[in-house]
Amino acid sequence: MSSYERRVAGKRLPRIDGIGKVTGKHVYAADFALPGMLFGKILRSSEAHARIRRLDVARALALPGVRTVLGAGDIPQIRFGTAIKDRTMFAQGEVRFRGEAIAAVAATSLEVAEAAVRAIEVEYEPLPAVFDPEEALLPGAPLVHAGWSDYQALPVFDREGNISGRSAIGDGDLEAGFAQSYRIYEHRFTTQHVHPGYTEPRAAVASWDGNGDVIVWSNTQLPFDMKNMLAEVLDLPASKVRVIVPGIGGGFGGKLRVGVEHYAAWLARKSRRPVKLITTSEEELTDAYPRQPTIVTLKTGVTRDGRLLARQGRVILDCGAFANSGPATAAIALQVLAGPYRTPHLAFEGIAVYTNKGATGSFRAPAGPMANFAVESQIDLIADDLGIDPLEFRLRNVYREGDKGPAGETLASVSIEECLRRAADSIGWSERKPLGKKGHSRGKGIACSWWLTTGGSSGVYVRINPDGTVTLVSGAVELGSGAITGAAQILAEELGVELAQINATDVDTHVSPYDYGAQGSRTAFSVGNACIAAARDLKRQIGALLAGQWNVPADSIRLEAGSVVSGEKRMSLADVAALSQRSGGGLISHGTAIQPMPVFDPNRVRHHPLPAWTSHSFHAHAVELSVDQVTGEVSIDRYVVAQDVGYAINPTYIEGQIEGGVAQGIGQTLSEEIVYDGGRVLNANLTDYKMPTMMDMPRVECILIEKPSVNGPYGAKGVGEPPCIQPPAAIANAVAAATGVRVQSLPITAEKIALRLAGKAGKDG
Amino acid sequence: MTRQALDLTINGESHQLAVEPHWSLLHVLRRELGMTGTKENCLEAECGVCTVLLDGKAVNACILLAEQCRGRSIVTIEGLGDPEHLHPLQSAFIEHGAVQCGYCIPAMILTAKSFLDERRGHVPSEAEVREALSGTLCRCTGYQKIVEAVIAAARQLNSWPEEARRAS
Numbered sequence A: 001m002s003s004y005e006r007r008v009a010g011k012r013l014p015r016i017d018g019i020g021k022v023t024g025k026h027v028y029a030a031d032f033a034l035p036g037m038l039f040g041k042i043l044r045s046s047e048a049h050a051r052i053r054r055l056d057v058a059r060a061l062a063l064p065g066v067r068t069v070l071g072a073g074d075i076p077q078i079r080f081g082t083a084i085k086d087r088t089m090f091a092q093g094e095v096r097f098r099g100e101a102i103a104a105v106a107a108t109s110l111e112v113a114e115a116a117v118r119a120i121e122v123e124y125e126p127l128p129a130v131f132d133p134e135e136a137l138l139p140g141a142p143l144v145h146a147g148w149s150d151y152q153a154l155p156v157f158d159r160e161g162n163i164s165g166r167s168a169i170g171d172g173d174l175e176a177g178f179a180q181s182y183r184i185y186e187h188r189f190t191t192q193h194v195h196p197g198y199t200e201p202r203a204a205v206a207s208w209d210g211n212g213d214v215i216v217w218s219n220t221q222l223p224f225d226m227k228n229m230l231a232e233v234l235d236l237p238a239s240k241v242r243v244i245v246p247g248i249g250g251g252f253g254g255k256l257r258v259g260v261e262h263y264a265a266w267l268a269r270k271s272r273r274p275v276k277l278i279t280t281s282e283e284e285l286t287d288a289y290p291r292q293p294t295i296v297t298l299k300t301g302v303t304r305d306g307r308l309l310a311r312q313g314r315v316i317l318d319c320g321a322f323a324n325s326g327p328a329t330a331a332i333a334l335q336v337l338a339g340p341y342r343t344p345h346l347a348f349e350g351i352a353v354y355t356n357k358g359a360t361g362s363f364r365a366p367a368g369p370m371a372n373f374a375v376e377s378q379i380d381l382i383a384d385d386l387g388i389d390p391l392e393f394r395l396r397n398v399y400r401e402g403d404k405g406p407a408g409e410t411l412a413s414v415s416i417e418e419c420l421r422r423a424a425d426s427i428g429w430s431e432r433k434p435l436g437k438k439g440h441s442r443g444k445g446i447a448c449s450w451w452l453t454t455g456g457s458s459g460v461y462v463r464i465n466p467d468g469t470v471t472l473v474s475g476a477v478e479l480g481s482g483a484i485t486g487a488a489q490i491l492a493e494e495l496g497v498e499l500a501q502i503n504a505t506d507v508d509t510h511v512s513p514y515d516y517g518a519q520g521s522r523t524a525f526s527v528g529n530a531c532i533a534a535a536r537d538l539k540r541q542i543g544a545l546l547a548g549q550w551n552v553p554a555d556s557i558r559l560e561a562g563s564v565v566s567g568e569k570r571m572s573l574a575d576v577a578a579l580s581q582r583s584g585g586g587l588i589s590h591g592t593a594i595q596p597m598p599v600f601d602p603n604r605v606r607h608h609p610l611p612a613w614t615s616h617s618f619h620a621h622a623v624e625l626s627v628d629q630v631t632g633e634v635s636i637d638r639y640v641v642a643q644d645v646g647y648a649i650n651p652t653y654i655e656g657q658i659e660g661g662v663a664q665g666i667g668q669t670l671s672e673e674i675v676y677d678g679g680r681v682l683n684a685n686l687t688d689y690k691m692p693t694m695m696d697m698p699r700v701e702c703i704l705i706e707k708p709s710v711n712g713p714y715g716a717k718g719v720g721e722p723p724c725i726q727p728p729a730a731i732a733n734a735v736a737a738a739t740g741v742r743v744q745s746l747p748i749t750a751e752k753i754a755l756r757l758a759g760k761a762g763k764d765g
Numbered sequence B: 001m002t003r004q005a006l007d008l009t010i011n012g013e014s015h016q017l018a019v020e021p022h023w024s025l026l027h028v029l030r031r032e033l034g035m036t037g038t039k040e041n042c043l044e045a046e047c048g049v050c051t052v053l054l055d056g057k058a059v060n061a062c063i064l065l066a067e068q069c070r071g072r073s074i075v076t077i078e079g080l081g082d083p084e085h086l087h088p089l090q091s092a093f094i095e096h097g098a099v100q101c102g103y104c105i106p107a108m109i110l111t112a113k114s115f116l117d118e119r120r121g122h123v124p125s126e127a128e129v130r131e132a133l134s135g136t137l138c139r140c141t142g143y144q145k146i147v148e149a150v151i152a153a154a155r156q157l158n159s160w161p162e163e164a165r166r167a168s
């Protein structure tokens, strides 16, 4: 806990960008427009795997209002991608999923652009396709990328054929562990494609300026990554690409990578006009970056008294037609499988597999919900079989302070036991068999996990203005989480000013300092640390400026309540800033931060891009629900989250992260799925892709635990991603407790439960 | 395509427009008038982010033809309060931490306004608010703080004299 009372940090203060958002004045990328702007539209493949025999754009070009039509032949053939450079802007002679871009049009209105896309003629020659990731692994399966071995890729990944990446973590002697086990359990779990569901579609406006620079206004989460990506695809030096993020209507990991920006930039280049692209719901549900489906198999050996002895597991992750973050996600799944449990003997393997379906990405806590659903469902199955209370079983096995993590790293600030106990107490775990109302059965479930705070560096520029306000220029985007408000609270605390005096600017890669980006629960943590560094530097500058004038030692000078003070001497911060401007260019500093990497044992990990987690957090969820015995419908009566946040920089927005993350988790658990029939999405609209509404959501009760981290600002830990990890397992466990029906495939729809209650479906239903 | 003259009353101001018959109100607001406080997403009446008030009732502007608004009164978020004088709903949303990315928020606030206006003097229950606002998706907040903000705003509005309420 904090050693002294803080004025601004830790307080429930209103966010600094709220007024623009409630008055409709906040400009989002989807709102952005330029005079004379054209509208772009993409022609997409109607086949899952096919050769393009003929592409004829003549009729499209002839339509009045059409300014440019682009296909693969009109631009350089440049492959791009995060882990593997396996994707091109337009399919090069071969389409690999239904929905892949083939051509793009820019026209004076969206209607004309749409008509032009319809007027393009394409002839296909179908190729054998593969949709099931397990089939894709079989010898002789059609290859999604026949030329995979020629692709450039990050060397860490182990690739072959349809395997875009394979990673492993292991320790101990698995065979010996199983041999010593009292019982061994084997289970299989499956999870589905889910969309991040941001309410603002992906959008970009591109325009080329007089210097030959391209300016792209985009709602990307990673402006610096976007800049480099665009430079690659546009074949330009990165300094010629300028990415500006005006406002962003949610991202959740779905707006990390290029989506519409490169089309806008190329169309603008060719048409010599600004071009805007914005995705439709159909495009979002067919060609975006949804969470990958997985198949998780677990084999677990335990002692008679319920201790984990040996665990073996495999995650098969269907990354679709392009790898993107799939190989890294399959690798991160292994830490989720391992923790937060001690296991002397373990071996986990993650395999990312290409199929002829849409690409996938890094939706909030990538790998988290999938792997946790498997582990935490199986823990309940084992505990039930051994006749041990599931909470008690977990408490016997969880990590303790100083334990070794999966890669042999030493774990500090371990709070999993407290999280479990607090969540369990709150849900009334000791009375586990509540009576349901007639026709309903009730049950309680619990699940726990751990997660990382992603590293990467952050820079901020901070300027103290002569009117006493402070300008914070960060390279990190405010996604909505309130992370920049949190960082600003830390800055205000350090500088002795009020939060309302801090203004944060939009990110502009020509101006803003580098930041690794709004991803991985890192923004408030890392930008907050950079703010502390900037504030320290400003204090030094102020000390140097006034020590001579006041004839006092520089280290006697303090900042408090908007003033600079030393003994009896006092000057307002505004006057100091004005003095500095007159005498030396003003009070401005560049603060930076990066998390140190923990020491780990390289023998325990293979082909893993992120072998040891930094500043991990722990959390437990508990739920009480009722199930209609006829329809199988689940209603959640209570939902409790106990999350270790290290230090609650702003409890209100932390609760907001938890409530929103649980909503996404409940969506994944009960209703959301991008349904594929072969290579075709059956529900590419928001009527049939069902996200939770206000009526579907229970009240979420948040318990914030503050066990400080070593590296976070004031001890904070990453907060944003974890809340969507446990809902699938917690709810599955509660449904099983209520009905005896154990559903091992997500989503747990009412139909699956009802069929099982009526005795009509197989075990894995 | 032939454009037709259309007078629209938006936030109390009249706009003389020339519109194509198939244009939605959303298209006219965002593309023709640059009033982007009203948001766009699904364009098929599912997500609710395009909500405006038509004669006081919350409607989805994406499926409403501009032509259907002839002679009627339209209120968008730009017509509610300005940064110096926020409407109580707007202040409550900020105070209760109900705003995250904010993209759904104009729609949430306008829907809440029409709901509260229809039930003057009544402080709604949580269940009533959830039912009334369930037409708009929010992917950030999990809705809880939005519900709290609406109830708090209802309390505050009820303490206002009638004339002040009518003017809001």
Ligand code: FES
Pocket: B039, B040, B041, B042, B043, B044, B045, B046, B047, B048, B049, B050, B051, B060, B061, B062, B063
């Ligand atoms: S844009 Fe109108 S309801 Fe979605």
Ligand code: FES
Pocket: A199, A249, A250, A480, B098, B099, B100, B101, B102, B103, B104, B105, B137, B138, B139, B140, B141
């Ligand atoms: S605040 Fe982001 S969608 Fe509601």
